[in-house]
Amino acid sequence: MCTYPVVAVTIGWSSYADPKYSWVQTDMGNAAATVVGKETADITLEESIPGIVSLVSFPHEHLHLYEWDLAC
Amino acid sequence: MYSDMLTGIGRALLAHYLSQPNNIVVAGVRDLKHQTTLSLSNLPLGAGSKLITVKIDSVSDTDAAAAISTLQSEYNVSVLDVVVANSGICRWAPIAEVPISELVEHLNVNAIGPVRLFQATRPLLQRSTKNPRFAVISSVAGSVAEAPAFELYFGAYGASKATINFLTRKIHFENEWLTALPLHPG
Numbered sequence: 001m002c003t004y005p006v007v008a009v010t011i012g013w014s015s016y017a018d019p020k021y022s023w024v025q026t027d028m029g030n031a032a033a034t035v036v037g038k039e040t041a042d043i044t045l046e047e048s049i050p051g052i053v054s055l056v057s058f059p060h061e062h063l064h065l066y067e068w069d070l071a072c
Numbered sequence: 073m074y075s076d077m078l079t080g081i082g083r084a085l086l087a088h089y090l091s092q093p094n095n096i097v098v099a100g101v102r103d104l105k106h107q108t109t110l111s112l113s114n115l116p117l118g119a120g121s122k123l124i125t126v127k128i129d130s131v132s133d134t135d136a137a138a139a140i141s142t143l144q145s146e147y148n149v150s151v152l153d154v155v156v157a158n159s160g161i162c163r164w165a166p167i168a169e170v171p172i173s174e175l176v177e178h179l180n181v182n183a184i185g186p187v188r189l190f191q192a193t194r195p196l197l198q199r200s201t202k203n204p205r206f207a208v209i210s211s212v213a214g215s216v217a218e219a220p221a222f223e224l225y226f227g228a229y230g231a232s233k234a235t236i237n238f239l240t241r242k243i244h245f246e247n248e249w250l251t252a253l254p255l256h257p258g
Binding site for chain 1: 079080081084085088089154156160162164205207209224226253255257258
């Protein structure tokens, strides 16, 4: 059996502090949402995946630098 | 190529790319016989697309390299255009109380794991003629600047994401032919 939870999901903060970040409805994201009193995370996988795919699919230097600023 | 693809974002990303035409999608999983792994073969395939499953445990120093060797010898795959490091763990505890072993495990899985994957896949990415990309599913939890805003006990997780955010940025600038980026998916 697994020694740690299967696969990732990242968590964000829209429901907590900053509307530009959200949690995704996965095991990890939903668990985080419950900490702040919500039943589930706000963002569905159907909403998250196209965003990830678009960022991975367009290796444009300026876009990436912008995202770096957002993420880091 | 993706790790680890069993559930959540990993599985959803896998399903997306498999549903598109003419993609060879490699799923890295910890257990090739796991029921969830076996269920991946039921995902809809786009025309000309196929799924290859290989064993990669993020904390193994040898799995990723062995998987790449298998890809080349058994599947004749010697080029990768996109690699996504997706595996991760998250447990919550105040840093005053977090077991040191748990802190080490977060760093090992969430930060060192993607570096293991990068080192193993780098030669295949370098052969790509399609703007090769190395993406890490990360989190704003790893932002040093944002840390004061969130009174949540994700210290071990956030530290591991801060580490991989930095390492991914270094990967980006150390390899001018490669676009490497961490993503916050929410």
